[in-house]
Amino acid sequence: MINRMELLRIIQNDARLTPDNIAIMLDCDVAEVEAELSALSNEKIILGYSAQIDWEKMDKDNVVAMIEVRITPMRNKGFDHIADILCKNDKVTACYLMSGGFDLMLIYEDKNLRDVASFVSDKIAPLDGVLSTTTHFILKKYKSNGIIFEKGDTDDRQAVIL
Template sequence: MSSRAEILALLRENARYSAEDMARQTDLDPAEVEDVIAELEADGVIAGYQAIIDYRELEDERVRALVELNVTLDRETSYADIAERLAKFPEVEGLRLVSGDYDFDMEVEGDSMSEVSRFISEKVAPVPEITQTVTHYVMESYKERGIVFGDGDDDDRLSVSP
């Protein structure tokens, strides 16, 4: 595995590892680790760093929805054009062109279900190329970006014995 791949794997595991922590886990010294990270950032490979938040643990829990979008393209409009337009909205947390039964998979966050619904109906659905939206509200998150939430001891289902 290359030093770039090793550093990326470690950063995906924990972006708060220090250069010293990563040097201990690789064959690099801390200065080399910092150089590799700086190169990855300059090349745009590392686009940013974010905390993974378990909103259930906060008083002001956010409403999240996954939205399927179908589009019909015309001669002047590409998928990239539609993506650029949608990605500008602050409510849009994630947007991907996907294969399958729909074209885009969009993640949306808001303070309430009505706020998310209003955003979809007033800002997304009116985009001329969007022909259909299907909104799925996230009821519970168990794992985000490789991080499992909770300690697993909250299973309150009753045991059934034959």
């Protein structure tokens, strides 16, 4: 029986590992690994496999904004209705219901500040129930998804240590 948590940790660290290697690492059959990965996908626990990319190094025009949204919850639907609408936009890369002084936190990526401003003024503000927004722009990414962006990868250990 595969330990699901262990399997998930392994592919979270490196999604490129083949089922063959994962099976060796977990001391089980390849078929078991394939079946479990398939089950995890079907259960929507694994939602996809993506690379961690530092887009800044590609000179790509890219602005990332964190948008706080205050909302009046709708009867029977709470915050979900507006969250569902906002999540449909492909440039919204994350959406969280928050505790504290606002309700939804959106991570929104676009080409420039003007595009972000248009999204906030044209797509969020007019929605029924939205009370206010506050937009923050990310100036530099130091760490994302557990990965430090500018970390040196030199191994300072001695060549041979007995």
